[in-house]
Amino acid sequence: QVQLVESGGGLVQAGDSLRVSCAASGRTFSSYTMGWFRQAPGKEREFVAAIAKSGGSTYYADPVKGRFTISRDNAKNTVSLQMNSLKPEDTAVYYCAAQEFGTIRYAGHYDYWGQGTQVTVST
Secondary structure, three states, X not given: OEEEEEXXXXXXXXXXXXXXXXXXXXXXXXXXXXXXXXXXXXXOOEEEXXXXXXXXXXXXXXXXXXXXXXXXXXXXXXXXXXXXXXXXXXXXXXXEEEEOOOOOOOHHHOOEEOOOEEEEEEO
């Protein structure tokens, strides 16, 4: 079992930066690929970014590529998402998730989820 707790969401203006983080507890953190997903009102949950178990590889959705950076610290059991040049369309609840095996971009293949943190970007 893995428990995930997100933090760092908030209200920012377009063009600002924000960093959201996720603290994990439970089973060995480095056994899991970690991902960030987001869900806007009335929309399906969508993939944002993921990072391999060792941190050696990262993956991004096209809308955030070049603006967002995912990182992890296996010694501290944390994963973070640095979001720069934020846009109003980035407004959503952001979830971190842990995956032992599966397709990185597919939410259904993640085993554990946090409760989410709200990110709101105003114009």
